[in-house]
Amino acid sequence: MVANLKTDVSIVGGGPVGLLLAILLGKQGRDVVLVERYPEIYQRPRAVTMDAEVARILATLGIDVDSDPGFENHKELYYWKNAQLENLQIVDWESLAPSSWHVTYWFNQPDLEARLFAMAADYPSVRVLRGWEAVALVQDDSSTTLTGANGDTIEAQFLVGADGANSFVREALGLPVVDKGYFFDWLILDMIPEASYKTSPAQWQLCDPKRPTTIVPGGPGRRRWEFMVLPGEDADALASEESAWRLLEPWGLSPENAELERSAVYRFQARYADKWRAGRCLIAGDAAHLMPPFAGEGMCAGLRDATALAWRLGGLLDGYFSDQVLDSYESERKEHAKHYIQFSQDLGDIICIADEAKAAERDARMIADLEARGGAPITGDLVELGEGAWIKSPTAGELSPQGVVRFEGREDRFDQAVGHGWFILSLKGSADGLLTPAGGRMVASRRACALRGRV
Ligand SMILES: Cc1cc2nc3c(=O)[nH]c(=O)nc-3n(C[C@H](O)[C@H](O)[C@H](O)COP(=O)(O)OP(=O)(O)OC[C@H]3O[C@@H](n4cnc5c(N)ncnc54)[C@H](O)[C@@H]3O)c2cc1C
Known part of the structure; x- marks a missing residue:
């Protein structure tokens, strides 16, 4: 029916x-x-x-x-390395982000x-x-x-x-x-290694033109390897189980110490x-x-x-x-x-280089940049939203960072202590005069509160 x-x-x-x-x-x-x-x-x-x-x-x-x-969360840095295992880039994935959670x-x-x-x-x-x-x-x-x-x-x-x-x-x-006309094929392997399997660093990119590779955790108990399908290579042949184990051999993985949980070739695109x-x-x-x-x-x-x-x-x-x-x-x-x-495309342009000469140029440039910074890790930029529903002001649309606050007897991250919804934050302790009468009625109809002091 x-x-x-x-x-x-x-x-x-x-x-x-x-x-x-x-x-x-x-x-x-x-x-x-x-x-x-x-x-x-x-x-x-x-x-x-x-x-x-x-x-x-x-x-x-x-x-x-x-x-x-x-x-x-591995509380470790994230490395980009060349074929000689020299660092090309180091990213700070150890710290807390402004949202008060770890970066990754x-x-x-x-x-x-x-x-x-x-x-x-x-x-x-x-x-x-x-x-x-x-x-x-x-x-x-x-x-x-x-x-x-x-x-x-x-x-x-x-x-x-x-x-x-x-x-x-x-x-x-x-x-x-x-469609931004961006296409690269990669083989994705999700692995469940034996509990004793260790690898270091925990999270990194191997920018080897012979086989660009991503080596990262895959959630508790799992690890992920991603191998670029090289120009002219047969993606289906690379995706066979036999070929997957061959690619994993240099990483110390075999059917004796790991389970190949899932594998697939994806065409990465940008649109x-x-x-x-x-x-x-x-x-x-x-x-x-x-x-x-x-x-x-x-x-x-x-x-x-x-x-x-x-x-x-x-x-x-x-x-x-x-x-x-x-x-x-x-x-x-x-x-x-x-x-x-x-x-994401820019990152791909760095890693998806299968040409030895271009890889050598990239390595020289990135190593020089990293040395100029004294080897310091970089942190990600805060990305602003496009024009939204808010009143125009220089800071509207920026991420509101959160810290630990005390509210109604609970000390926690702001979102957990105060809750989720509409709030007026005022350093003056009162929301009076901050809103138009209509805005005030709308906010009052929801659970809105004025918070005093620093958060
Ligand atoms: C190899 C790989 C690695 C990735 N790694 C990351 C990562 O580390 N971090 C990250 O943030 N993102 C990552 N992504 C991207 C992430 O997986 C996707 O962005 C995410 O799954 C998108 O979620 P979605 O709900 O929009 O779409 P989907 O997950 O595609 O879900 C869409 C659902 O709609 C259903 N559907 C489609 N058509 C119909 C229909 N007509 N009727 C009813 N149901 C329908 C489908 O069956 C599907 O279940 C990765 C992607 C790939 C391929």
Whole structure:
């Protein structure tokens, strides 16, 4: 029998981005239907690393990545080395970032997705339908209607396509894509070595033109190797199990001391949708932007999209915002995502060099730069959002750093001590006169508070 469901927001795609959005809307008590075409969690090797801002997002869900067994942080520097194992670049992954979490954490994407899926399904107002493939989408001024391959329909006030790189929603809406013409094939191997297996450094890039290689953790109990497919090489042949073990031999791994959990060849690409909205429908995550994984920022960018959408959709459903707030979603997030696409390409341009002469030039330049800095590690820049929904001021759109604060008897990171939502922070101890009367009423209707003193 065909079902016709009605909901506030329908989400196409049960990857990390769609699931996070469903959770954030579920926390607000919104009625949500999320559809995912695969009946089971997708098992191919993908994200292993996340940054401090994403750690901060997960903390709002109650996942503390410093103590949670699903995550690890090596509190070590990150090295880029040449074929002679000389340092080309050193990155500070030891310190705390301004978000008050470590710069980098390691995890296993299928485990994270399984966890987010369980969390989303736990909200009474969220329905997660697995094995449900969206095949048609129409909208008018007041609603959107999604049709599944099984003939079911879902009518929603708003629809979000978080349906990955080959997004059906993006295609159905006719949203144009800017392709940056970047293509490199890499073999990805997820390994479970014996507990006694040790390797140092824990996280590094081997910029050897004979075989550019990434050697990183893969979450607790796992390690990840990524090998570039060289020009003219047969990617399928390289991906065979026999060839995988041959590539792993110099790293001391064999079927006797390690399990090859997952392997896949991916074509790394760089592209973004030029429009992220059409009427009541939006796209997020890989559907909106795709980047090579050299910066480990693809999923992170998508989780930021989900966060930026959740409060906007909530305010719209409550009638506090006009739908202009959806346009600022695109302008705010697109510039940020484009920055990371370009940054990932730049990193790829350093590592994906298979030509000996070009590699020698790169090595000389980078070693000279590193020596000029006295070998000091670099730290990442804070990346500003594009123009958003905020009042224009020189600091609006910058990341709000967090420290440890005391609030209502609890001492913790700001987000955990104070909570998540709308707040007025005032050094004067009172919010009087800071807002227009309308703004004041809106904030008062939510849980807003004025905090005194330094945070
Ligand atoms: C090798 C590799 C390494 C990576 N490493 C990192 C990293 O370290 N850090 C990082 O941040 N990112 C990394 N990424 C990127 C990260 O994996 C992706 O950015 C992330 O999975 C995107 O999440 P998403 O939810 O937008 O899309 P996806 O994970 O692709 O999920 C989309 C979902 O939509 C479903 N779907 C599609 N079409 C339909 C339809 N018509 N109906 C219903 N469901 C549909 C799909 O089945 C899928 O489950 C890596 C990627 C690769 C390939």
